[in-house]
Amino acid sequence: MIWQLDLLILLMVVICAIATITIRDLLGAAIVFGAYSFLLCLLWAEMGAVDVAFTEATVGAGISTILFIAAIFRTTRRSKD
Numbered sequence: 001m002i003w004q005l006d007l008l009i010l011l012m013v014v015i016c017a018i019a020t021i022t023i024r025d026l027l028g029a030a031i032v033f034g035a036y037s038f039l040l041c042l043l044w045a046e047m048g049a050v051d052v053a054f055t056e057a058t059v060g061a062g063i064s065t066i067l068f069i070a071a072i073f074r075t076t077r078r079s080k081d
Contacts, residue, residue, distance in 0.1 A: 006046055013039045026072050034065030 016036035023029040037060030044053035 002046075006043070009039055009043045009046065013043065027069065030065060030068040030072060033068065034061050037061035037064065 013036060016032055016039060020029050020032045020036060023032060037056060041053045041057040041061055044050075044056055
């Protein structure tokens with residue numbers, strides 16, 4: 001393992017996690033959450049857990065992000081901000 005790469009990916013994971021909970025736009029938060037899941041996939045693959053990385057890529061970065069975005073597009077706002 002290359003520890004500099006692990007540290008860089010982990011730093012980007014933390015930045016995505018903080019950005020996901022601070023973004024006020026739901027669509028933006030869903031997209032950043034998808035990037036968070038993809039970065040975790042890279043981290044798992046770098047650690048050698050390829051099966052966990054593949055599962056994280058398909059479920060976390062793929063299906064969950066698509067479902068979040070579809071749910072956001074199917075909802076409406078209650079009030080005009």
